[in-house]
């Protein structure tokens with residue numbers, strides 16, 4: 001099975017320093033959903049791993065997060081894209097949970113749920129903590145310059161081997177021309 005793990009805000013949709021806290025505020029980055037459709041066509045399972053501390057901060061609740069993700073799925077469908085699963089951490093840093101990136105908990109859950117090793121699985125993020133979380137579980141890190149990506153790039157300290165692309169569409173274009181070996185295999 002081929003898999004790719006994507007951050008959500010700043011990778012698939014425009015990010016906001018004030019959080020994405022309603023379906024109306026969820027607006028896709030041009031080309032991102034089409035890029036996901038290309039991944040699907042190339043046989044990739046597409047999984048999202050997203051920190052959503054706005055829940056812990058009570059900026060929005062689970063009903064609203066579900067509505068946001070319904071919009072995400074519906075918008076994806078219009079271009080033939082499928083998101084196989086959305087994993088999210090609802091906690092704040094102060095909760096000291098195991099799932100909030102840069103911790104690897106969500107990635108470990110993805111590995112368990114899909115029964116795959118994440119070794120060699122591409123992971124795409126716009127923040128350092130996205131790449132760190134993936135790197136801990138053997139993923140190949142990709143930074144996109146959308147969202148917080150430009151700032152992340154300028155700050156530096158990226159995990160070794162991080163590749164940098166303008167946006168998800170550019171990353172996917174490069175990935176599909178130079179396919180990685182199949183991820184992990186089942187166990």
Ligand SMILES: [Mg+2]
Pocket residue numbers: 007008009010011015125126127147148
């Ligand atoms: Mg992000």
Ligand SMILES: [Zn+2]
Pocket residue numbers: 089090091097098099100
């Ligand atoms: Zn968490």
